[in-house]
Amino acid sequence: MLYLVTGGAGFIGSNLVRMLAEQGSRVRLLDNFDTGSRNSAHLLTTAFPDRVEVIEGDIRDRALCGYACSGADYVLHHAAMASVPRSFANPAECAEVNISGTVSILDAALASGSVRRVVFASSCAVYANSRRSAIPETARIDPISPYAACKYASELFCRSYSLQKGLSTLVFRYFNVYGDGQNPAGDYAAVIPRFLDAAVKGMTAVVYGDGRQVRDFVYVEDVARANLIGCSADGVGSEPFNIGSGSATSLNTLISDLSTLTRRPVSVHHAPPRAGDIRRSVASIERAERILGYKPETTLRSGLKKLLTRALK
Numbered sequence: 001m002l003y004l005v006t007g008g009a010g011f012i013g014s015n016l017v018r019m020l021a022e023q024g025s026r027v028r029l030l031d032n033f034d035t036g037s038r039n040s041a042h043l044l045t046t047a048f049p050d051r052v053e054v055i056e057g058d059i060r061d062r063a064l065c066g067y068a069c070s071g072a073d074y075v076l077h078h079a080a081m082a083s084v085p086r087s088f089a090n091p092a093e094c095a096e097v098n099i100s101g102t103v104s105i106l107d108a109a110l111a112s113g114s115v116r117r118v119v120f121a122s123s124c125a126v127y128a129n130s131r132r133s134a135i136p137e138t139a140r141i142d143p144i145s146p147y148a149a150c151k152y153a154s155e156l157f158c159r160s161y162s163l164q165k166g167l168s169t170l171v172f173r174y175f176n177v178y179g180d181g182q183n184p185a186g187d188y189a190a191v192i193p194r195f196l197d198a199a200v201k202g203m204t205a206v207v208y209g210d211g212r213q214v215r216d217f218v219y220v221e222d223v224a225r226a227n228l229i230g231c232s233a234d235g236v237g238s239e240p241f242n243i244g245s246g247s248a249t250s251l252n253t254l255i256s257d258l259s260t261l262t263r264r265p266v267s268v269h270h271a272p273p274r275a276g277d278i279r280r281s282v283a284s285i286e287r288a289e290r291i292l293g294y295k296p297e298t299t300l301r302s303g304l305k306k307l308l309t310r311a312l313k
């Protein structure tokens with residue numbers, strides 16, 4: 001099997017490429033290295049020289065997408081502008097990358113004649129501020145950021161290509177993914193690598209808002225496994241699946257857990273809330289469990305322990 005992973009040098013993508021290569025599959029990695037790591041791509045090709053191929057380029061390049069999809073069996077589409085704050089700063093670019101880029105991939109997959117399914121990485125951001133304790137896929141869609149709006153628009157394109165053109169697509173709505181390879185630096189860094197970095201270095205963790213925001217943190221290896229399951233799953237249509245842990249954790253609790261694990265208090269500075277931030281976001285994963293057989297294997301505590309062990313080496 002040949003898998004194309006767009007955004008394959010990014011955080012989730014690189015973990016997915018590694019898992020596929022470790023299982024003996026051939027993987028074609030497509031990335032423009034805007035946020036993806038050249039070092040990650042280098043490490044992957046060094047570790048798996050006969051299994052991992054790197055193509056540098058942009059998913060808005062339709063000819064390149066055609067080349068990347070040629071001969072591929074599955075496309076795991078993770079390339080995106082993946083930051084809510086950045087999408088507010090550059091909404092037009094967000095639409096070009098996240099919508100037009102997705103359409104380029106769908107067209108290329110359809111034209112290839114070889115692609116069996118496109119798995120699209122969407123986001124829980126499409127739900128915005130749901131009041132439900134656990135959000136099902138049937139919850140009201142209410143995107144409040146350009147990023148979320150673009151992800152939902154791309155979901156609709158996937159559905160259209162499935163229903164009208166016969167291209168098998170699968171949509172995964174990721175919740176808060178964390179794990180190896182997340183960059184703690186930069187304005188748009190995810191919360192766990194930032195807090196973890198602060199805890200290890202004895203620095204102050206910046207919390208936007210009061211810290212009572214609730215999130216569903218899911219380990220990246222569980223997300224990668226979901227992709228592998230999704231490629232060959234039978235009886236799935238174009239309806240979306242939530243991919244999370246199904247567990248709720250507030251940012252204040254996360255900091256408390258890190259303090260316990262590092263055996264020293266983590267100091268906190270509360271900054272004003274950021275535009276587009278969601279108050280509560282926890283997945284109902286019943287549908288993914290029932291239809292796909294998806295089951296997260298890593299608890300937040302065990303995932304944090306893994307990351308701390310590696311960070312302290």
